[in-house]
Amino acid sequence: MNDAPALIVRSLAKAYGGRPAVIDANLRLQPGQITCLLGPSGCGKSTLLRLVAGLETPDAGEIEAGGRLLSGPGGVVAPEVRGVGLVFQDYALFPHMTALQNVAFGLSDLPRKARQERAQAMLDQVRLGARAGAWPHTLSGGEQQRVALARALARRPEILLLDEPFSGLDAHLKGEVRLSLTEALRAAGATVLVVTHDAREALLMADHLVLMHAGRIIQSGVPGDCYLDPVSPDAARLLGEANLIEAVVSGGVARTAFGEASAADLPDGPAVLMVRPEGLRLDASGAPAQVAQVRFGGGYHEVQLEAAGQRAQMHAAGDPPGQGAAVAVRIDPALARVFPQAAVTV
Amino acid sequence: MAAVVAILPLVGVGVAALTGETAAIPARDIARYALTSAALATLVALATGLVGTLAAWLVVMHRFPGRDIFTWALALPLAAPAFALAYAYADLFDVAGDLRIWMRADLGFDLPFEMRTLPGAAFVLTCAFYPYVYLAMRAAFVNQSAQALEAARALGCTARQVFLRVALPMARPALAAGVALAVMETLADFGAVQFLSVQTLTTGVVRAWFVFGSLTSAAQFALPLLGAAALLLWIERWGRAGRGYESAHARWRPLPVTDLKGVRAALAWLFCFALIAFGLLIPAGWLAIAFLGVTPDWPRLIQAGANSLTLGLMGAGVTVILAGALALGSARTPQLARLASLGYATPGAVMAIGLLVPAALVWRLAPGAAQGFGAGLIMLVYAYAARLMAAALEPIDAGLSRVSPSMVQAARSLGRSPAGAAWSVQLPIARGALLTAGLVVFIDILKELPATLILRPFNFDTLAVIADNYARDERLANAGWPALLIVLIALPPVVWLTRKIAASRPGAPA
Numbered sequence: 001m002n003d004a005p006a007l008i009v010r011s012l013a014k015a016y017g018g019r020p021a022v023i024d025a026n027l028r029l030q031p032g033q034i035t036c037l038l039g040p041s042g043c044g045k046s047t048l049l050r051l052v053a054g055l056e057t058p059d060a061g062e063i064e065a066g067g068r069l070l071s072g073p074g075g076v077v078a079p080e081v082r083g084v085g086l087v088f089q090d091y092a093l094f095p096h097m098t099a100l101q102n103v104a105f106g107l108s109d110l111p112r113k114a115r116q117e118r119a120q121a122m123l124d125q126v127r128l129g130a131r132a133g134a135w136p137h138t139l140s141g142g143e144q145q146r147v148a149l150a151r152a153l154a155r156r157p158e159i160l161l162l163d164e165p166f167s168g169l170d171a172h173l174k175g176e177v178r179l180s181l182t183e184a185l186r187a188a189g190a191t192v193l194v195v196t197h198d199a200r201e202a203l204l205m206a207d208h209l210v211l212m213h214a215g216r217i218i219q220s221g222v223p224g225d226c227y228l229d230p231v232s233p234d235a236a237r238l239l240g241e242a243n244l245i246e247a248v249v250s251g252g253v254a255r256t257a258f259g260e261a262s263a264a265d266l267p268d269g270p271a272v273l274m275v276r277p278e279g280l281r282l283d284a285s286g287a288p289a290q291v292a293q294v295r296f297g298g299g300y301h302e303v304q305l306e307a308a309g310q311r312a313q314m315h316a317a318g319d320p321p322g323q324g325a326a327v328a329v330r331i332d333p334a335l336a337r338v339f340p341q342a343a344v345t346v
Numbered sequence: 347m348a349a350v351v352a353i354l355p356l357v358g359v360g361v362a363a364l365t366g367e368t369a370a371i372p373a374r375d376i377a378r379y380a381l382t383s384a385a386l387a388t389l390v391a392l393a394t395g396l397v398g399t400l401a402a403w404l405v406v407m408h409r410f411p412g413r414d415i416f417t418w419a420l421a422l423p424l425a426a427p428a429f430a431l432a433y434a435y436a437d438l439f440d441v442a443g444d445l446r447i448w449m450r451a452d453l454g455f456d457l458p459f460e461m462r463t464l465p466g467a468a469f470v471l472t473c474a475f476y477p478y479v480y481l482a483m484r485a486a487f488v489n490q491s492a493q494a495l496e497a498a499r500a501l502g503c504t505a506r507q508v509f510l511r512v513a514l515p516m517a518r519p520a521l522a523a524g525v526a527l528a529v530m531e532t533l534a535d536f537g538a539v540q541f542l543s544v545q546t547l548t549t550g551v552v553r554a555w556f557v558f559g560s561l562t563s564a565a566q567f568a569l570p571l572l573g574a575a576a577l578l579l580w581i582e583r584w585g586r587a588g589r590g591y592e593s594a595h596a597r598w599r600p601l602p603v604t605d606l607k608g609v610r611a612a613l614a615w616l617f618c619f620a621l622i623a624f625g626l627l628i629p630a631g632w633l634a635i636a637f638l639g640v641t642p643d644w645p646r647l648i649q650a651g652a653n654s655l656t657l658g659l660m661g662a663g664v665t666v667i668l669a670g671a672l673a674l675g676s677a678r679t680p681q682l683a684r685l686a687s688l689g690y691a692t693p694g695a696v697m698a699i700g701l702l703v704p705a706a707l708v709w710r711l712a713p714g715a716a717q718g719f720g721a722g723l724i725m726l727v728y729a730y731a732a733r734l735m736a737a738a739l740e741p742i743d744a745g746l747s748r749v750s751p752s753m754v755q756a757a758r759s760l761g762r763s764p765a766g767a768a769w770s771v772q773l774p775i776a777r778g779a780l781l782t783a784g785l786v787v788f789i790d791i792l793k794e795l796p797a798t799l800i801l802r803p804f805n806f807d808t809l810a811v812i813a814d815n816y817a818r819d820e821r822l823a824n825a826g827w828p829a830l831l832i833v834l835i836a837l838p839p840v841v842w843l844t845r846k847i848a849a850s851r852p853g854a855p856a
Contacts, residue, residue, distance in 0.1 A: 055755050079758040080766075086759040092752035096774045105770070106760030148756075155760065 004067075006031040006191040007052065007159050012061030014047055021047040023215040025061070029159065029208075034185060034192045036202040036223075038238055039212035048212070049161050049195045053086045054079035066158050085157030085190075089164040091148040093136035099123060099147045100132035106155045122150040126184050141168050142177050149181065153188050160190045166201050174198075178205055199239050203227065211235050233339055236274045243280070243312040247273040247338060254338040257308035259287045259331040263338035272339045279335025280305065280314035282321070286330035291321050305329060355700030355732050356688060359572060362565035362703045376550065380570050382464065383546040386539070387529045387574075389468035390475060394528040395521060397472065398479025401621055403509060406487040408604050410611040416618040417484075418844040421477040423625025425836040427793035427810060428474040429537025430829035433822055434629030435470055436461045436542060437636060467544040471535060473625045475528040482524030486517035492601050505604060519584065526582040533574055534693035536796035537810065541817050547571050551695040552796050561702055568696040575691035582691075630833050637826025646812065651831055654808040657798075658791045660723075661730035662784040668731055669738035669783060673746055674768050690736035694797035697733045701725055701801065722803030729797045734790055738783035745779020746772055782846070785839040792836050809835075 009027035013020070021044040029035050039045040050056045052063060054070065054077060063071040065084070070077045093102050104119035123129045126146040136144060145165065152160055165181060166174050178201055185192050196202050202209060203223045210220040219231045230236035233244055247254040247263075249271045254263040256273050258280065263271060278300075292311065293304040301320035305312050305327070314329065321327050404410075405417050438445055439461045449455065460466060490513060498512040499505075514521075536548050550567035554560055606614050689697065705725060749772050757767035773780070795810045802811065809828040816825035 053755075053759055055758070078763070079755070080761045080763055082759075084759065086756065088752040088756055090750065090752055092750060092756040094753060094756075094771055094775070096777075105757070108761065151756075151760065 004031070005029055006066060007193070008062075008064045009048075009052065010062040010064070012048070012051060012063065013059045014044075014051055014056060015059055020044075020215050022051065022058075025212075025217050027210060027217065027220075029191050029193055031191050032189050033207040034182070034194060034205055035208040035210060036194045036196060036206035037210045037212060038196060038199060038202040040238070041197055043212045044215040045195045045197075045212045046163060049086075049163055049193065052159070052193065053084050053161055054082050055086075083155075083158045085152035085155060085160040087145070087148045087152050087160070087162045087165065089167055091136075091144045091168075093144055093147055093151075095136055097136075098132065099128060099134050099136065099139065102136065102147055103151045103154050106151060118154060119150075122154045123147070125153075125187060126150045127180070142173060142180075145169075145177065146180070146184070149184060153184070153190065158191065160185070160188075160192045162192065162194045164196055165194060166196060166198050174201060181205075203239065211238050213238065228334065230274070230337060233272060233274055236337070241277050241313060242274050243277065245273045245275065245310060245312055247271045249338065256331070257287065257310050258289060258305065258312055258329050261331050261333050261336045261338060266338060266340060270341050272341055273331070273336060274339065275312070275331050275336040277302070277313045277315040279332040280312060280329050281332055282314075282316065282327055283330040284328050286328040289327055289329050291323055291325045291327055294320050294323050353688070354704055355697045355729070356572065356692060358700035358703030359565050359568045359696055362561050362699065376547075376567060376570070379545050379547045379550040379567065382544060383533060383548070383571075383574075385464060386468055386471070386544065386546060387532050389465065390471045390532045391525050391529050393468060393472040394476045394479045395525045397621065398476045398524060398528075399483050399514070399517075399521060401476070401480050401618055402483035402487055403513070404614050404618060406484055407509075407513075407601060408606050408614060410606040410614045412615055412618070416622075418841070419622055420480050420618060421844040422622060422837070422840060423474060424477045424789065424844075425840040426474065426626050426629060426833050427537065427795070427829065428471055428531075428535050429541060429795060429810070429813065429817070430633065430833060431470045431474050431625075431629045432461075432467075432538035432541045433813070433817055433825050433829055434632045434636075435466070437822055438628070438632050462542045462544075464544055467539050467542045470538050470542065471532050473621075473629075474538070475531050476621065476625065478527040478531065479521070479524035482520045482527070483517055486520030487513065488601070490516055490601070495602055499602070522584060523582045526578045530575065530578050530691050530693075533571055533578075534695070534796075536693075536695055536799075537814055537817075540814075548693050548695050548796060551693070551699055552799060555699065555800055561699065561706075564695075564699045565703075568693075568699050571693050571696050575693070575696075576688065579688060579691040626833075630830065633826040633830050637823045638830075640823045640826065642824065642827040646807070647809075647827055647831070650807040650809045650812045650828060651835075653806060654792055654810070654832070655835070657723075657726065657730075657808060658788045661727050661734070661791045662788040664727050665731040665734050665738045665787045666742070666780055666784045669735050669742050670773065670780065672735065673739055673742045674772065688736075689732045690734065692733060694729065694733055694794055695800065697729050698797040698800035701729050701732075722801065722806065726798060726801045726803075729801055730787070730791050730794065733797065734787045737786050737790065741779045741782040741786065742776060745776030745782075749775050782843060785843055789836045789839055789843075792832055 005028040007027070007029040009025055012022055012025040012027075014022045023044075025048055027048075037045045037048065047056065051058050051071070057076050058071055061071075062069060062073075065082070068077075070082055070084075094105065097105065100116070100119050100123060103122050104115050107115040107118055110118065120129060120132060123132050126149055128143060128146055128150070131139065131143065136147070139147065145168075166177065169177055182205055194202070194205065206223050208220065209223045209226045211218050211226060213234045219226055219235045226235065227239050230239065233242070236242040245256045245258060247256045248269070249263045249266045250268045252262065252264045252266075254261050254266070254271055254273050258275075261273060261275075287307065289305040289307040291303060292306045295302045297315070300315040300317055303314045303316050303320055305314055401416075401420055405413055405420065437443060439459070440446065441460065461470070494512055494516065495508055498508045503511060533546070534548060535546075536552055539546050540549050540552070547567050547570055551564045551571070554563035554567055692700075753771055753775075754767050757771045758764070762770060793810065795814055798808055798811055799814065802808070807815075809832050813825040813828040813832070816822065816828070
């Protein structure tokens with residue numbers, strides 16, 4: 001694998017009417033990898049995507065792809081010649097063209113016959129070869145997305161951008177779509193940037209994860225690292241449920257009502273402990289707590305614990321404790337992190 | 347650029363009115379003409395408002411025999427130019443005409459009216475222009491919320507109270523818009539009022555130019571018209587802004603339609619039929635009966651027909667191209683489209699006078715360059731485009747709104763330039779809208795008279811022009827053929843358009 005990044009974004013900034021949408025964004029996409037840009041709605045992730053696609057012009061910063069400067073102080077390359085493919089949230093299929101014509105749309109530099117063949121091959125690749133003559137409105141949501149994907153991949157873009165690929169789909173379809181999407185992207189060997197607010201899909205899909213919050217990229221790395229070792233409570237909450245519990249640090253140990261965890265690099269004083277629901281364990285030698293509520297959550301029980309006036313959520317496998325029961329809990333250090341109090345934004 | 351096309355003549359009017367040689371016509375005359383115009387406009391506004399609203403309410407909210415046909419047929423009088431109606435009615439109800447002689451002799455009474463008067467002209471123009479109100483009100487009623495009407499019924503309103511207290515107030519913006527259109531057309535009309543000897547500002551503009559040869563005087567007649575146009579446009583805008591009244595977001599349900607039976611059904615049928623009869627059937631029929639026996643000057647008629655078609659197609663083509671460009675560009679600069687719509691409110695005569703000013707400038711700078719046949723045609727097509735830009739813009743805008751921004755962006759990311767994206771995505775999707783716009787412009791050009799009269803190249807006749815010539819020479823019989831031909835050419839596109847309008851509304855009967 002080539003080590004040079006396929007895309008480099010340096011200190012990119014964009015504001016709308018004085019309101020910053022993207023602030024000092026730095027990003028690297030490795031060739032052939034799927035990078036997921038995860039953030040809540042309105043965090044600026046779609047703006048970042050549109051900046052890379054060339055649909056918006058940045059206020060500052062540079063975008064470089066394959067050694068070519070796409071956007072910088074010297075000027076901006078028009079979207080049609082960037083070699084960047086884009087799959088829209090609403091798929092944006094052209095309603096006056098069949099699936100095949102849609103896919104062939106971007107191949108106008110090929111002779112007619114080659115164009116048809118390549119478009120058909122792309123449709124085959126997304127397993128829609130039989131529906132080449134279908135009009136977009138007769139296709140299901142998932143099929144429309146695959147046509148849009150084939151249309152974007154047909155031009156062999158150096159970089160492919162996907163905007164919220166799971167937002168228009170029913171929950172039970174997401175897994176299936178993710179698998180077929182990942183498969184098609186791997187087959188194409190494309191360098192991919194996926195923008196999503198769906199933490200679960202991002203974790204499952206990404207080779208590389210980028211977390212964005214309030215216009216800033218706050219963390220990037222392998223999904224597992226991001227999940228287990230978030231840089232801040234915000235980053236932790238982006239990737240799933242997280243309990244934020246008051247803590248006091250003394251001598252490198254953070255003590256809370258639910259147990260303690262190591263905080264070697266923090267000074268003595270008040271702090272915040274973040275622990276995932278599955279990082280709280282029932283343990284007879286642990287801290288005493290009261291069970292406030294128990295709810296069945298499918299593969300686990302969701303248990304609301306209360307201790308010293310604070311609440312925390314625990315995922316309990318197996319038989320849950322009864323409501324109102326007195327239990328003892330401890331914190332799994334691998335699933336907990338301690339932050340200085342100032343890191344909490346809400 | 348396209349917006350400049352529409353604005354240039356309007357600037358010309360202002361320049362001409364304020365400069366140039368002193369007026370040959372006293373200000374008192376201008377005031378008198380203006381008063382007549384105002385009175386005529388008021389009468390037509392009241393009559394079209396009443397008749398158009400009632401027809402729309404009947405057709406949308408009631409079921410009676412023939413309703414599905416009336417839905418689109420009520421707009422058919424749009425195919426008949428107002429002057430054709432004027433010829434027919436003036437002849438039909440002529441004091442010395444067959445009908446009145448027969449009535450006096452055999453029935454012993456005379457009709458208590460005279461066509462060549464202000465009320466007569468108001469009657470003719472109401473017959474010609476009520477479809478504007480009908481179409482606007484129909485759209486408003488069809489899109490109204492069934493829930494609001496049902497809530498009113500549940501709160502104890504009778505059917506009539508629902509109409510007066512809920513439906514009509516909700517449709518008030520549409521009424522304003524429709525009546526504003528009818529009044530715009532009334533102020534712009536030349537052929538009908540001229541023939542009925544009612545002296546309005548528009549006849550003043552044309553007379554000042556042809557009889558006195560004074561551009562300045564013509565422009566002075568035109569100025570109050572421009573003011574009125576701006577006012578009407580403002581009213582029409584206000585009507586559009588009021589679209590918030592319509593329940594765009596409420597879930598659509600079929601409107602509670604009342605079945606009409608017996609006498610009531612017959613009355614509803616009679617009312618709708620009478621409108622179509624007065625607007626199209628009687629005048630067209632009378633022109634056919636009375637004048638088709640006259641052998642027309644065939645070569646002249648055919649030449650004029652060909653000219654009308656050529657002008658109509660050229661004008662429609664140019665206008666649609668410009669309006670298309672304007673619509674595509676107006677996503678970035680919406681003010682331009684608003685400026686262009688001032689042209690639609692401007693009477694054709696005023697537009698023509700306004701064009702003569704920049705044209706005179708060109709003549710002076712490059713004598714010979716802008717003269718002759720071709721230059722005249724270009725000026726004429728230019729005037730049509732400037733005047734009808736807004737009429738073409740509306741359907742095109744509606745058509746383009748079906749193209750989501752992401753489709754355009756998708757085309758860009760697939761290797762198309764902005765122009766390429768417009769050509770391969772936006773325009774094909776808006777194809778139907780472009781055709782609609784072209785037909786609207788084509789029909790209007792076919793019926794256009796004053797601008798054509800002023801700007802046409804020497805000896806270049808259209809059907810409307812020769813009809814007007816014959817009528818003015820007191821050879822009305824000869825005017826029948828060209829007037830009827832206009833109706834015949836305009837009818838198929840009007841039928842197509844109105845049926846399309848009827849089918850495209852969510853409440854239309856399937």
